[in-house]
Amino acid sequence: MSLNSDANAWIERLARAGYTAKGVVYLLIGLLAFQAATGTGGNTAGTPGALRLLLRQPLGRWLLGLVAVGLVGYALWRAVSAIADPESHGRHGGKRLFVRAGYAGSAVVHGALALQTAQLALGNGGGGGEGAENWTARLMGAPLGQWLVGLAAAGVAGYGVVQVVQGLRGEHVAKRLAFGGLGGDERRLLLRTARAGMVARGIVFGIMGVFLAHAALEHDPREAGGLGEALEALERQPYAPFLLGAVALGLAAYGVFQLVKARYRVISPA
Numbered sequence: 001m002s003l004n005s006d007a008n009a010w011i012e013r014l015a016r017a018g019y020t021a022k023g024v025v026y027l028l029i030g031l032l033a034f035q036a037a038t039g040t041g042g043n044t045a046g047t048p049g050a051l052r053l054l055l056r057q058p059l060g061r062w063l064l065g066l067v068a069v070g071l072v073g074y075a076l077w078r079a080v081s082a083i084a085d086p087e088s089h090g091r092h093g094g095k096r097l098f099v100r101a102g103y104a105g106s107a108v109v110h111g112a113l114a115l116q117t118a119q120l121a122l123g124n125g126g127g128g129g130e131g132a133e134n135w136t137a138r139l140m141g142a143p144l145g146q147w148l149v150g151l152a153a154a155g156v157a158g159y160g161v162v163q164v165v166q167g168l169r170g171e172h173v174a175k176r177l178a179f180g181g182l183g184g185d186e187r188r189l190l191l192r193t194a195r196a197g198m199v200a201r202g203i204v205f206g207i208m209g210v211f212l213a214h215a216a217l218e219h220d221p222r223e224a225g226g227l228g229e230a231l232e233a234l235e236r237q238p239y240a241p242f243l244l245g246a247v248a249l250g251l252a253a254y255g256v257f258q259l260v261k262a263r264y265r266v267i268s269p270a
Contacts, residue, residue, distance in 0.1 A: 012267045018074020021067045023258030030252025033231050037245035046228025064121035071114035078107035137221035150216040157209025163202030167195045176266045194257040200250020204230045
């Protein structure tokens with residue numbers, strides 16, 4: 001599937017706006033969680049908490065509107081990736097379906113988040129979304145729903161493990177990043193930040209996968225949990241200030257990584 005140059009340019013702009021929006025959201029999530037870990041305020045509410053923090057700022061509704069537009073851009077970029085796979089991540093063999101399904105899922109998730117953000121900006125509620133519990137309840141209500149939730153748990157946990165491994169090994173972190181005139185020290189700092197962010201995000205996804213698995217085993221969607229619930233679980237552990245603080249800093253680092261992508265990633269829509 002090939003697109004004309006104007007379409008390519010628009011997709012690239014939307015993708016960069018999307019990476020920027022993701023970066024802002026993760027930075028705020030990490031900041032709030034770190035404040036909660038250190039007892040200086042903040043919360044472990046995840047994405048809803050980050051969006052409401054933006055709303056309380058001067059021109060907060062406009063800021064949320066910009067974030068919503070960016071998230072729409074990211075959703076569209078992932079949708080293009082699912083349909084056309086322009087960067088050839090999953091064109092051959094069994095990897096094809098898995099990779100494209102992941103892109104499609106990301107498009108749906110970020111599209112829903114964009115809608116929630118827009119609703120909050122317009123004063124129509126939103127910001128919290130339906131939550132992992134409600135989505136799990138819907139899935140569990142489908143035929144073979146308990147097995148579907150179990151498969152989702154395996155997928156989420158598996159993705160978390162992959163993120164942790166890639167972060168620790170440094171695999172694929174610099175892929176498709178063109179740093180241009182940045183010096184060696186700056187590049188190394190950005191890549192270390194990216195690796196820390198991937199590990200922290202992988203840990204959070206692993207916890208979310210455990211929640212989903214427990215929901216499937218107990219046939220109880222109330223056992224499911226999203227990013228906020230994963231951070232709350234860390235907050236309840238021994239040495240919580242250290243565990244939650246480290247993960248919070250890692251999530252903020254992941255936000256920085258997304259901002260780096262917005263500036264330096266090579267984006268090939270076709």
